[in-house]
Amino acid sequence: MFIRVCLAGATGWAGSELARGIARSPDVSLVAAVARRHAGQVLGDVLQEPLLTSRVYGSAAEALATPCDVFVEYTTPDTAKANILTALEAGVHVVVGTSGLTEVDFDEIDAVARRQTRGVLACGNFALTVVLLQRFAEMAARLIPQWEIIDYAHDDKVDAPSGTARELAARLSRVRAPIATVPVEQTVGLPEARGATLASSQVHSVRLPGFVISAEIIFGMPDQKLTIRHDSGSSAVPYVDGALLAIRRVATLVGVHRGLETVLDL
Ligand SMILES: NC(=O)c1ccc[n+]([C@@H]2O[C@H](COP(=O)([O-])OP(=O)(O)OC[C@H]3O[C@@H](n4cnc5c(N)ncnc54)[C@H](OP(=O)(O)O)[C@@H]3O)[C@@H](O)[C@H]2O)c1
Secondary structure (H helix, E strand, O other), X not given: OOEEEEEEOOOOHHHHHHHHHHHOOOOEEEEEEEOOOOOOOEHHHXXXXXXXXXXXXXXXXXXXXXXXXXXXXXXXXXXXXXXXXXXXXXXXXXXXXOOOOOHHHHXXXXXXXXXXXXXXXXXXXXXXXXXXXXXXXXXXXXXXXXEEEEEEEOOOOOOOOOXXXXXXXXXXXXXXXXXXXXXXXXXXXXXXXXXXXXXXXXXXXXXXXOOOEEXXXXXXXXXXXXXXXXXXXXXXXXHHHHHHHHHHHHHHOOEEEEOHHHHOOO
């Protein structure tokens, strides 16, 4: 028995590394891939990995004509929602790696997933070290009522805040809303300088050449502060094991679930 996967974004930075990871996994099989520029080609020829024999299709709808168990979304924020809904309507479980979806998008996806009794596991970051950042931040937020989030990324990242920052803010809002000594709307000068308010947290996104992806949360207390920070390296390798775990476990879920620890025993 193996899990049949359709991978959208299979030729991209993150998707191609996951495709190679699937090729090395005896219990997971890549049966279809989605990417526009290489549509019609064999994925293994594009990635120079002979074990990847599936075809590349130009759209999710075409790729989903090949029966599969799990659809993995790794394209762009503006394509992701339509792809996810197409997969759910086709009766397939979904793993979402793409960032940039909003809470409203997830509410809509959740309704369709529950109607279809299918699972959606959305992870803004599949790296184990980011899962730990989120868990440690939740622990700190129980004891420290004031914090702000900073996300750093390469200059050509189109979405902001990052998926990691969005997920972090959403998680911390379930612990408590942070207390602002001066509420943002009472800022003298430019309230925008205080960042975006996301699920009650202030989030600041830096987009500059020289950065890969980092997430930082600063907790402040009188005369002391705690900084928890994660830095990604330059390859997509750290995301592979987490994405494979999500692929293996998503069929145990119904509706939208956020974060890899949904399926981790932490
Ligand atoms: N969750 C995580 O751990 C994690 C890790 C890394 C990245 N990400 C997120 O994953 C997403 C992809 O990142 P990336 O760096 O891999 O991007 P990328 O290198 O630009 O790859 C995007 C992939 O999607 C395909 N694509 C784009 N638009 C498409 C469309 N309309 N229809 C079909 N295929 C389309 C591209 O191929 P064509 O252009 O040929 O269509 C390519 O294969 C981003 O949102 C990123 O933030 C998440």
